[in-house]
Amino acid sequence: MRLPRLKRSLVALAALVAAGVVPAMAEDLQMWERSGGNAGMVDALVAAWNEKNPDRKINLTYIPHTEMVPKIAQAIASGEVPDLMGMDLIYGPQFEAAGQLVDITDKVKDWPELKTAVQGHMAVSTYEGKLYGVPLYADVSALFYNKDLFRKAGLDPEKPPTNLAEIREYADKITALGGDVKGYFLAGSCAGCNIFTVAPLMWAAGATVEPEAANGEPLNGDGIKEVLQWARDMVKAGNVHEDARAETGETFHLRFGSGKIGMMGTGNFNITLAKEQNPEMDFGIALLPGLKTGEVSSFAGGDIVTIPMGSKRVDDAVDFMKFLLSDETQVEVYAKMLNMTTRGDMTENKYFAAEPKVQQVAKAIAVAETPYTLKFFELINSPQGPWLQMLQRAYYEGTDLDTIISEAKAQMKSIAAE
């Protein structure tokens, strides 16, 4: 009896796999990561791991950013989980509280690298004293300013603003240059952009945004109202492009590189982007300030890497975490690509030394915060959530700010209490 060629090949392959001659695809670790994050960085990290670990390579799958939470939830519900999961760090607490991630506390307790790992990432990876993940990559926000426009407006390009009043003063002068140039940028329809760049202004002014516990108080402190008033005045004064109102985040990363914005809160990722987009533009970086000089803050965003409950390769996954935090990876992968290192003690390296802008933005790591809440998306990140609704009303309406804040507070409390 003669088997057709395809059948014969399959039988032979099955025999080889059974005999252990050909390693089965199942030997690879399966890792999920959201798209829309720092894919270039994650690709490089996985490639570096795969090169060193040919017998336990990682097979990386990207999940659309907006689908990440439901996709993970569905995977958990159906038991079809990957071995490793990179997730937007702000969703960490939600999954940790639901008991869906593997507790790695005992496996990593002796790692010295954890002592200097980015604090925001470590905080959201911890729930009730147990650790569930480590930083995968970090993005921090800072104030980017266009030195060319500073010069044209008669401002000293080596003296960035150190408080909100100065930002306003400088923005007025830059906007007065006319044409299509504006002094500042505020994204009108992007909740994420605002938590990344406007919340630090509030934090620097001593305020808090999200309620940490179900019965906690959101939007605490005078800084909330003062920053909202400042933002409203900036918009009214014409210091922000009119189309910023429609910015949903789609083109946020391209705004500063246009060369038409004097100052803007954005992230470290914009260094490379702005250079590619506008190689002639001279720009500087400072920390996002608060109301008074000396008050500074930043948002530590990015992803953490976790192990979902049900992963069959926990030890290999933990090894990958160790690899991420190793000195060599920090310098030869993160720093070499001019991305933030995820350990504070690794910022002094040859790659950053050759690029002063990265050194400048790296200073934000020390002052960066990350919101800790079990309902981040609903409270903050959703375009329909109370955070963006509050900002839109503050930026574009004339309603009394106390009313706007108290209504947002009530909405946030109701969501947190559910």
Added chain:
Amino acid sequence: MHSTSGRYVGLLYLAPALAFVSAFTVYPFLQMIWMSLHNWSLISAKKYIGLGNFVKAWNDPQFWTSLGFTFRYTLYITPILMILGFLIALLTATNTPLRKFTRGVVFAPVVIGLGASSLLWYWLFSYDFGLINRSLIDLGIVSKPVLWFGADADVSLWAVIASIVWKVVGFGTILFVAAIQAIPGEINEATMVDGASYWQRVRRITLPLTAKTILLVTLVSAIGSLLAFDQFYIMTAGQPHNQTTTAVLLIYLNSFPYLKLGYGSALSLILAAIILTCTIFQIVLTRRSHG
């Protein structure tokens, strides 16, 4: 004996369809009813709350805003699709090469995915780079670019309506053309001999004889509009102030990003009931008018 075995054979023929409908329609529907009675997140244990999700919907102002907006969208777009589709069908129903080509051009956007076409129109309406703003300025209709999305809910609504009319008007047109072409030529010829004008023939002959197709296209358009999601998800994201959040967008938000599957299911059931009621009402009205 013969009739009993005949019944079994009939059942056997029906079995695949019954199994398919049971597995993919009946079971998910029953599951959705069950879910709507729970506080159900995929990542934590479910909790029975009876009709709590329905009470919550009743007291949720966003639910009413979304429902109202969805109805408004449906009421605006359905007549536009019907009238425009019918007029194009009247103009292109005769089989000449140019008319056939025109029908093809009008129908072409129907085969494009709604997500892709929404993205296309999102960029056409772009404040800075969009062809529409550029054209309006060049033609002297506006002096500065229009902010189509994010500022004014009405402006956003009309922008979305324009994109959807472009996308789906060809569907109704093709059905209308088929219905018009099915009218026997003798009827039109007889009325022409009797001296009827073109519009008299349209009113007295074409419209009554294509009534069933008109009803079908109305139902399909209205149901499609009540279920609008992609275009608003991509083009407006519900902005400004959640005023363009449609009912299905609200269901999606609650079910998936917020992981409130129970509440999402309750909202889905309410919307399904509303669509069913509207459809029955529309069919009854049409039958009476023809009765």
